[in-house]
Amino acid sequence: MEGLNEEGQWIVLMGLLVAVAMFFLALIVNQSALVGQTTAEGVLEFPKNDIRDLRTEIFDCVDEFGDTVDADVKKDIVVISLERKNAVVDFSVDPEVEISGGRWLHPVKIHYNNGVTVYDETVYY
Amino acid sequence: MVNDTGQLYTMEGVAAGLIMLLTAYIVISTTSVYTPGDTHITDMQLEQLGSDVLAMMDTPDTETGVSDLEVFVDHNNATGFEATFLDYCNATTGGAVDSLHMSATIYYQDGDEVKEYLFVPADDSWTGRESAVRATRWVQLDERSRGPPLDDRARAVLVEVLIWRD
Known part of the structure; x- marks a missing residue:
C-alpha cells in the first residue's frame, strides 16, 4: 500500500x-x-362508542320509563350486549333525589365490563 | 509521533462494521413485513366514521323529537335507512364522493333467544372478502302495534351495520 x-x-x-x-x-x-x-x-x-351508546340508550329508557324501567327492555339491553358485544352490562335507576337545591334527578348506576375495559358510573339524570 | 497513515484502514474497518450490522438488522427485521392493511389504521377510521354516522342519524332535530334512525327501524324503512346512511358516510368536502357500501342487521330478543333479521342486504359489491368493519347502535322503540318480527311491546334493539370500501 x-x-x-x-x-x-x-x-x-x-x-x-x-x-x-x-x-x-x-x-x-x-x-x-x-x-x-x-x-x-x-x-x-377501547369501546368508547359502545359505552357512549349504552349510556344514551339507558338515558332513553329513563326518559320513557322513569325509575320503573320495563323489565323486558332491561333484559333486551343485558342479553343483547352479552350476545353481540361480548359485554356484561347492568344498570339500575333509583327514584329521584334532590340535587343542589331544587333539581330532582334519577341516580343511574351503569356497569360495563367486556373483559378488557371495565366502566362503572353513577350519573344523575 | 502521531501520523495519519492508517486513517483509510480505520475508515474501511468502520464501514465494514456498519455494513455487517445493517445486514444483520435487515435479515432480522424482514421476517415480518407490515403493510398498511395489516395495521388496522383504515379499519379504525372506518369504524369511527360508521359510529359517527349512526350517532348523527340517532340525533333528533328537536329535544322532544324522534330521531331518523328510530323512525327507520320502527317503520321497517330499509331503503330510507340505507340512503341516509350512505349519504352521510360517502359525503366529502370536495371532489368525488367516497365509495363506501353497507349492510345492516337488527338484533332483537324473542322469548329467551336473541334473534336477528337482515334489515338492509348487501349490494352487488359484496364478495365476502372485503375488510368490513362493524358499527352498532342501540335503538329504543316505544310500545306500538308494528307487527312481526318486532312485536308490540316497548323494546331495545341493536342495529349492526357492516361497512366496507369498494
Whole structure:
C-alpha cells in the first residue's frame, strides 16, 4: 500500500455519513407502520362508542320509563350486549333525589365490563 | 509521533462494521413485513366514521323529537335507512364522493333467544372478502302495534351495520 492515495478520503467519509443518515430515515419510516398499528389497535380495542351508546340508550329508557324501567327492555339491553358485544352490562335507576337545591334527578348506576375495559358510573339524570 | 497513515484502514474497518450490522438488522427485521392493511389504521377510521354516522342519524332535530334512525327501524324503512346512511358516510368536502357500501342487521330478543333479521342486504359489491368493519347502535322503540318480527311491546334493539370500501 505504498502508493495509497488519500486524497479521496473526505468524499468517502461524506458518502458514509449520507448512507448512515439515509439508513436512520428508513428506520423511522419503517417504525411508523408499527406506531400506526399500536395506535389503531388501541383505538379499536377501547369501546368508547359502545359505552357512549349504552349510556344514551339507558338515558332513553329513563326518559320513557322513569325509575320503573320495563323489565323486558332491561333484559333486551343485558342479553343483547352479552350476545353481540361480548359485554356484561347492568344498570339500575333509583327514584329521584334532590340535587343542589331544587333539581330532582334519577341516580343511574351503569356497569360495563367486556373483559378488557371495565366502566362503572353513577350519573344523575 | 502521531501520523495519519492508517486513517483509510480505520475508515474501511468502520464501514465494514456498519455494513455487517445493517445486514444483520435487515435479515432480522424482514421476517415480518407490515403493510398498511395489516395495521388496522383504515379499519379504525372506518369504524369511527360508521359510529359517527349512526350517532348523527340517532340525533333528533328537536329535544322532544324522534330521531331518523328510530323512525327507520320502527317503520321497517330499509331503503330510507340505507340512503341516509350512505349519504352521510360517502359525503366529502370536495371532489368525488367516497365509495363506501353497507349492510345492516337488527338484533332483537324473542322469548329467551336473541334473534336477528337482515334489515338492509348487501349490494352487488359484496364478495365476502372485503375488510368490513362493524358499527352498532342501540335503538329504543316505544310500545306500538308494528307487527312481526318486532312485536308490540316497548323494546331495545341493536342495529349492526357492516361497512366496507369498494
